[in-house]
Amino acid sequence: MAAKLYDLELSGNCYKVRLLAALLGVPLDIVPVDFLGGAHKKPPLVDLNAFGELPTFEDDGLALRDSQAILVYMARKWGGESWLPTDAAGLALVTAWLMVAENEIARGPNDARLHDKFGYKLDIQRARSNTAHVLGLMENHLARATWLALDRVTIADIACMPYVALSHEGGVSADDYPAVAAWVQRVKALPGFVGMPGI
Numbered sequence: 001m002a003a004k005l006y007d008l009e010l011s012g013n014c015y016k017v018r019l020l021a022a023l024l025g026v027p028l029d030i031v032p033v034d035f036l037g038g039a040h041k042k043p044p045l046v047d048l049n050a051f052g053e054l055p056t057f058e059d060d061g062l063a064l065r066d067s068q069a070i071l072v073y074m075a076r077k078w079g080g081e082s083w084l085p086t087d088a089a090g091l092a093l094v095t096a097w098l099m100v101a102e103n104e105i106a107r108g109p110n111d112a113r114l115h116d117k118f119g120y121k122l123d124i125q126r127a128r129s130n131t132a133h134v135l136g137l138m139e140n141h142l143a144r145a146t147w148l149a150l151d152r153v154t155i156a157d158i159a160c161m162p163y164v165a166l167s168h169e170g171g172v173s174a175d176d177y178p179a180v181a182a183w184v185q186r187v188k189a190l191p192g193f194v195g196m197p198g199i
Helices: 012-024 067-079 088-118 124-142 155-165 178-188
Strands: 003-007 028-032 056-059 062-065
Touching: 003 012, 012 028, 012 067, 012 155, 056 067, 062 067, 067 088, 067 155, 088 124, 088 155, 124 155, 124 178, 155 178
Parallel strands: 003 028
Antiparallel strands: 003 056, 056 062
């Protein structure tokens, strides 16, 4: 039985799960959710994910929330050491970038996109400033490295790429950061890559 993803096509966090599944060749039963109708805040979805968020993921009787946690699960179950190493240093380096996805990228390009594309009421100047800050940090890092965490693609790259690649939808173009733009293109060139609207 395929794993199940309760999905919103325009969500970068849901896309992370779809992308990793495609790269790993893992079949997903994708269930579109009526987000505007609030289906994610009502049973049966809220019974699976009390936080009332998307994505929600089910596999073998396990229900998971949070895209980074889902990426960890998928990498350990289907991806092996190459996607999420178990040695202390490798695991820490990947996890550090998962935290960037959850914090700096979420409060930067994700928030700016929520404001510009979806009309969320938030401090757009702060979101764009946060975007420029994190893209600058990533530019400096990727000017010296091919991938974010190690010498190969890992779930760190999958966690961070979507909202960076969508930053133009929040008023800041990743194309202004050539090393970042080149890294996005490297992700897009991976065998099995699938896109989403805007990427």
